[in-house]
Amino acid sequence: MLNLPVIFTVLALIAYLTGFLYLLKQFLDKTTTNPFLVWSSLLTGLILHGLILSIDMVTPMGIDYDVFNLISFTSGLMLLLSIIFSMYRPVIILNLIATPVAMLGMVIGASLSTPNHVIREQGVGIDIHIILSLAAYAVLFMATIHAILIWFQNRELKKKQKKRIWVNLLPSLQTMESLLFDLIFVGFLLLTVALGFGFFTIDDFFGQHLAHKTVFSVISWFIYGGLLLGHWKLGWRGKKAIQFTLLGFFLLALGFIGSKFVLEIILMKT
Template sequence: MISLPLVYTVLALIAYITSFWYLFLHLMSKRVPNQWFVSITALLGLALHTLVVYGDMHTPIGINYDVFMIVSFTSGLMLFLSIIYSSYRPTLALNLIGIPVAAAGLIAGFAFTQPAKFIIQNSLGLDIHIILSLSAYAVLLMATIQALILRLQDRELKNKQKRRVWVSLLPSYQDMERLLFDMLMTGFILLTIALGFGFFTIDDFFAQHLAHKTAFSIISWLVYGALLIGHWKFGWRGQKAVRFTLLGFGLLALGFIGSKVVLEMILMK
């Protein structure tokens, strides 16, 4: 018998593919895509994606924090934010990245998650802290990808290349830079709230193998905060913003991914 999550997954992938190919074909042929059609079909896929993630993450005995389920959750959130950003910034083309990422995350979560292995019973406050942390990481990963694209655009502009792939296909450098700071501000706020919840809900960072993760997260928070203040007060932008963004996410990755790998693949063997 075909399971309901499988049906939702297949329908979500159909919606994602429809949205992606419509947007891709219109951009390649230099036609203006219908933003409503792209957004509605992508959101339909995202709604079905959410049903799959919720059914797998939320269990009667706790929340499933399996690595592949986290990938599915964060990829869906990244697409959702990409759609929101493109509703008020001229950055619809960036959904050509967001849609395949969400589709890949959905497939990974559905095919490889192990719901019986990583279910954890936490307090409500700790679960909120974890979800907020995952959301902050997702947004700041988007900012990191955005920063890398800005670096490629800057290289093409400075080298005066005849074939400008990133400059031609994507919005202007100025619009992409504004979007970067939108993402940084969103991620910084989420990270701030997540850290606040963490300090009130986690009793012993050392006993729970969280000391280094917390330290890296705080240092990363300071880096992002310094960049946002520098942008607001001193006009920091361009490649300085790119470097700060990459440094901040590198610190987050060292703390989060490192602890996840150690806990799941070494300590739990």
């Protein structure tokens, strides 16, 4: 009997790898990349990635929110968002980062996920809250990686290094900073809506081990909101933007990923 998840995983890896290697070759050869070839192969991989997730996550009892399924889902979502952003900004090269992340996340989810992490008696509102939260984490994680890359660029420019690896590899600093605030703005909106759904759909924050996640998420919301306001009113950018971005995501990761890992893997609770 054919094992569909395994077949889909192999095909998705082939599609991802095809797009990644083509993009890498064009980048190393410093030749013009055909966006259609990149996007078509990566989107084919994403469709197969989505089929794997539908098999692993959608059960008769509800959606299985196993931590490894969530890693797979978030990594695929990161690549999708990376493709979308690269369609209107000249940053297609950043898919060289998002594609390996999607490949690794998919393999982790397919090989390590276990059943029976379905949230009992959940409604559509909770599912929307969780999906929006994951989307926010994916966008803000991309913003964090982006902020680190900008830090490397800034460091090379300020030290006036002769070998400017990151300056030469990446798009211009202005383009990178513009995309950073695009990412933060989208992530902030998603986090705002996710928190709104959470407050109106979750009845027992303490009984569902959600109090600490909510506290960290709300603090992160204020940090990202403060950064966007500072950028709009005071022109914040550069080092300040990097620091706020890293701090905001650290708190999000501490509240969500860290607590979920402790509950499911260490304490064996769902």
